[in-house]
Amino acid sequence: MIDALKVIMWVALALLVYAQVGYGLLLAVLARVRRAPEQGRAPDHGRAPGELRAPDHGPTVVSLIVAAHDEERVMAAKVANALALDYPREALELIVCCDGCTDRTAELAREAGADLVLELPREGKVRAQDEGVERARGEIVAFSDANATLDRGALRALVGAFADPAVGYACGQVRFGRSEPSDASPARARAGGAGADNQEGLYWRYELALRSLESRLASITAGNGALYATRRAAYLVVDPVMGHDLSFPFNFVQRGWRAVYVPEALASEKMVPTIEGEFARKRRMMSHTWPIVLRGGMLRLHAYRPLYALMIVSHRLLRYASPGLHLVALAANAALLGQGTVYVVVFALQLLLLIAAGLARAFPLRPLLVARYYVLTTASAAAGLWDWARRGTPAGWEAAEGTR
Numbered sequence: 001m002i003d004a005l006k007v008i009m010w011v012a013l014a015l016l017v018y019a020q021v022g023y024g025l026l027l028a029v030l031a032r033v034r035r036a037p038e039q040g041r042a043p044d045h046g047r048a049p050g051e052l053r054a055p056d057h058g059p060t061v062v063s064l065i066v067a068a069h070d071e072e073r074v075m076a077a078k079v080a081n082a083l084a085l086d087y088p089r090e091a092l093e094l095i096v097c098c099d100g101c102t103d104r105t106a107e108l109a110r111e112a113g114a115d116l117v118l119e120l121p122r123e124g125k126v127r128a129q130d131e132g133v134e135r136a137r138g139e140i141v142a143f144s145d146a147n148a149t150l151d152r153g154a155l156r157a158l159v160g161a162f163a164d165p166a167v168g169y170a171c172g173q174v175r176f177g178r179s180e181p182s183d184a185s186p187a188r189a190r191a192g193g194a195g196a197d198n199q200e201g202l203y204w205r206y207e208l209a210l211r212s213l214e215s216r217l218a219s220i221t222a223g224n225g226a227l228y229a230t231r232r233a234a235y236l237v238v239d240p241v242m243g244h245d246l247s248f249p250f251n252f253v254q255r256g257w258r259a260v261y262v263p264e265a266l267a268s269e270k271m272v273p274t275i276e277g278e279f280a281r282k283r284r285m286m287s288h289t290w291p292i293v294l295r296g297g298m299l300r301l302h303a304y305r306p307l308y309a310l311m312i313v314s315h316r317l318l319r320y321a322s323p324g325l326h327l328v329a330l331a332a333n334a335a336l337l338g339q340g341t342v343y344v345v346v347f348a349l350q351l352l353l354l355i356a357a358g359l360a361r362a363f364p365l366r367p368l369l370v371a372r373y374y375v376l377t378t379a380s381a382a383a384g385l386w387d388w389a390r391r392g393t394p395a396g397w398e399a400a401e402g403t404r
Helices: 002-033 075-083 105-112 125-135 154-163 186-190 200-217 244-254 275-295 306-320 322-335 341-359 366-391
Strands: 062-068 092-099 116-120 140-143 167-177 228-231 258-270
Touching: 002 200, 002 306, 002 322, 002 341, 062 075, 062 125, 062 154, 075 092, 075 105, 092 105, 092 125, 105 116, 116 125, 125 140, 140 154, 154 167, 154 228, 154 258, 167 200, 167 244, 200 258, 200 306, 200 366, 228 244, 244 258, 244 275, 244 306, 275 306, 275 366, 306 322, 322 341, 322 366, 341 366
Parallel strands: 062 092, 062 140, 092 116, 167 258
Antiparallel strands: 140 228, 167 228
């Protein structure tokens, strides 16, 4: 029994360390010894994959689709930003899909110059995007969040990825800026300005480094909603609770396409101001993630090439299993406290992480805030699973506080 507990504890801890650090190191090593995937033919799906026009026939027509629910605070600025992109206006179609809006979102989108504004019943972001694709005339359909600001050359850079006929999905880079919480405490302000406690920026820089390596070696395992695109002929209609950010990349890979990351396609969004707010946002995201993992096809590992299957297991499945791995490691470690000094030290380190997370609210120092961020965002995976199992996941969504 004791030997079995030792194996369980050390395996759980090893998987946690691998998921958070070892995977990145493995990708870095592979990137040094492996060549990047060569450009290839588009997969044969029994229909034309919507190849790009030759340069002498003019630029690729792109439909930029913005799904919005009650976004009157940002809609005029969003349309203006889209129309100011460094992309030929005659080749850019801007479609705003209003998902059950009860404010002036549609009116402001029309006034600002959107080419097409769809006023739809509220069925969720994914169904609104589906409606936009149905009406789109572009060879490429691109998507962007209402609160995302695109760099002038972002769309041109993103569309450039489709010059490789093997690419079916591409996502850009989103950078998070700080927003000001309305209830910022003096302690938080002293720690680095109001809203400085969310450590999402630190995590996100690491995440983007992993994404870049995945794209270089094979395909990315997840995207983001700020800016991404697919070939219109390859667009997938998925369950309305299964957002595109996670469901599209692996589904495209299963169908023979590459899913790539284009860091030059820059977008920016406001970060949720507080760690507690970030926990709530990720909890909502994880309630959409678990249906994708458990019944959306992600677990069909045999449908991937070996390297990509390893990526899915390492970057997705082990990350989502982290709350359970932590609990298993802590419980096994507690039962082994009489087995030597090393078990006392490891147990103390695990408790220290929890204590540091608990102290961060009273003492908002960077190491404590990082600990709190890690604990809460890890817990969000378990909370999201609980929410989905208990009451399901609604297709509709609300903007996270402080991100508009």
